[in-house]
Amino acid sequence: MHALLAVVLLVAGMPAAADGLALTPPMGWNSWNKFGCDVSEKLIKDTADALVATGMKDAGYQYLVIDDCWQVRRDAEGRIVPDPDRFPSGMKALADYVHGQGLKFGLYSDAGTGTCQKRPGSKDHEDVDARTYAAWGVDYLKYDWCNAEGQDTRDSYARMSRALRASGRPIVFSICEWGSTKPWLWAPGVGHLWRSTGDIQDCWDCGKDWGGLGVVKIIDLQADLHPFAGPGHWNDPDMLEVGNGGLSAAESRSHFSFWALLAAPLMAGNDLRGMSAETREILTNREVIAVDQDPLGMQGRKVRDDGDREVWMKPLADGAKAVILFNRGAAPASVGVAWEDVSLAPRTKVLVRDLWRKADAGSFTGRYEATVGPHDVVMVRITPQP
Numbered sequence: 001m002h003a004l005l006a007v008v009l010l011v012a013g014m015p016a017a018a019d020g021l022a023l024t025p026p027m028g029w030n031s032w033n034k035f036g037c038d039v040s041e042k043l044i045k046d047t048a049d050a051l052v053a054t055g056m057k058d059a060g061y062q063y064l065v066i067d068d069c070w071q072v073r074r075d076a077e078g079r080i081v082p083d084p085d086r087f088p089s090g091m092k093a094l095a096d097y098v099h100g101q102g103l104k105f106g107l108y109s110d111a112g113t114g115t116c117q118k119r120p121g122s123k124d125h126e127d128v129d130a131r132t133y134a135a136w137g138v139d140y141l142k143y144d145w146c147n148a149e150g151q152d153t154r155d156s157y158a159r160m161s162r163a164l165r166a167s168g169r170p171i172v173f174s175i176c177e178w179g180s181t182k183p184w185l186w187a188p189g190v191g192h193l194w195r196s197t198g199d200i201q202d203c204w205d206c207g208k209d210w211g212g213l214g215v216v217k218i219i220d221l222q223a224d225l226h227p228f229a230g231p232g233h234w235n236d237p238d239m240l241e242v243g244n245g246g247l248s249a250a251e252s253r254s255h256f257s258f259w260a261l262l263a264a265p266l267m268a269g270n271d272l273r274g275m276s277a278e279t280r281e282i283l284t285n286r287e288v289i290a291v292d293q294d295p296l297g298m299q300g301r302k303v304r305d306d307g308d309r310e311v312w313m314k315p316l317a318d319g320a321k322a323v324i325l326f327n328r329g330a331a332p333a334s335v336g337v338a339w340e341d342v343s344l345a346p347r348t349k350v351l352v353r354d355l356w357r358k359a360d361a362g363s364f365t366g367r368y369e370a371t372v373g374p375h376d377v378v379m380v381r382i383t384p385q386p
């Protein structure tokens, strides 16, 4: 076999983890939750500056992704054209600016004929789009599933996956078919992350007729997905709503804690220019982020369910465990974890570190219990002592 052909075949068939991308869940910012179609070059540059100035970049947020509505048409050669009014300098110049801030740049497209907001989709343009993105310096592609009636999901995503690999540029591939064909069963090796539910809404427990889901409804849908995540292939319960106004401080802490315990991508979705200190402190809590980014890459799971009181646990690379004591109820409640819930012998002496108080709670044997406010969590890291 010709050597070049052999290399091409090897790269095309390579599982996603083997390309070394997204070995921990991607972190960054996406325009959709707050700005919808109101995206522009100015917003993206300001957001790049804000990622740096607020300490978000230092905390690990890296990918700056423009969601739907940046594109308007195709040119005579079939190449995608950015909105000239909103992105007057073009995408290459914008990607250069983002890279100049030490960040990575991402875009959005759709596997069908049009995006969800009726901009041109990538169907039958996968190769030219992948080449265009690579030439612009794109590092991340979110790929949606509107206007794809009659298309085979796996085949459509595999096409763009191959096109991205053939482009020669390392590009994280984010699959967004809303969990409808159980992508956790087929998407490892095709993309690096896949949405596992419909669209998140900026509310605790709401649900929309069209499939939008509040934070708690999304959490419940993740409970059985832990076997399918790992380095290079992650379940994606959608982007963060922290800082968008619809959640209380306790609910925002719970939202962020769960995304970390679930090894979810942490894509902030708020306006970073002038966010409150409270929002910034949640989004940049390094001890919680370290749980998300733990190199073992295991997704956490529910280990105890006592109605409104739940315990969730994520094993960590150093032998410690991250634990969430969760109170879904409307009044404060005492929530406890017994060592047998988290596969520790009852007599094990354990150091408990509270990740929101940022303080050690002390040494405990057998169980740890705390009072948890309504819709709130106590999140701890428990480390068995020698």
Ligand code: GAL
Pocket: 032, 067, 068, 115, 116, 117, 144, 145, 146, 176, 178, 198, 199
């Ligand atoms: C939805 C997707 C959202 C957002 C939106 C843009 O399908 O789930 O995250 O990308 O399309 O139109």
